[in-house]
Amino acid sequence: MNQGLLNSLTDAERMLAAETERDALKGLDEDELLDLHQRIRRVRTKYVKNYRRGASAAVVPAGGRGKSYPRNQRDRDKAELFESALARVSRAVATAAGRASTRLRSERIEAARAAKSAAPAKSAAPVKAVTERAMPATGTKVRATKTTGGLKKDASSRAADARRQAKRDAR
Template sequence: MTTTSLTAPQADLVRETEPARLAELTEDELIELHQRVRRARNKHVGLYRRQASARVPAKGARGAARPANRLNADRAEVFELALARVSARLGVVARAAATELKAERLAAAREVKAGTGPGSVASFVGSASVPSVPSARRRATKTTGGLKRDASSQSQGARRQARADAR
């Protein structure tokens, strides 16, 4: 379907979803565009379904009522494709932002662990102490095969103690 059956504001909205225009948008702008396109898609899908169901009794069958409702179906499809484009671009931008944020957090954690970051002990004390070297030994973990099993054992003990206390 071409965009000739769309109104001017609808065609403008679809044009905003062209890949070249999407590449210029920030994540927040993409989220706002995604909401507008989804709203338009939902409107036209709902309109298509309502009008199609209203035509069925007059035409006698859903298949016979479908051709009279082709314009609404085409509009819904145009907005569905536009929404897919915006969703794909939003996914790419969101993944990139998440990766960047993760890298920043890991760098901050490394600084804290090395004693040079804003949350380190050395910054609170104000002394220029030698940063601690992380131990090569693995930390011992108290587990019998899984955190879930440990939690279950602990809650069993608590229930047993509660029964004994209730006597």
């Protein structure tokens, strides 16, 4: 990070950027990381929006995009700074989510094993094989009904279609 950019940050932005350093991210849990991610994304979006608005407004007075490019350097640098901070936080969120997923999976497996060992042994009763699902008689086809979720709405739609067709037929 260059010194000019650090000097252009407000205290709140400087503190927010410091929260994304590796040592600061280690002590956060998944929910805190998600909260930080949202705050970083909000600030990044603000500076991207400011940069785009300023860049588009500066093209005509400067005489072209190339000539207007240097005029909006501060917002562009801030957007880039918060984009890299967002990437760091996103990686930390992904790592925390992976750890949580692994932990939950192992807990579920242990619970299933405990339930299996605590359950009584199954009897040797014959198991019915389900060979045929609830199918209609042979030769009839199950027809999917086209519905939008309400009988009145469907009737209204059919009536509107009929009126439209009648109008076309009358031409």
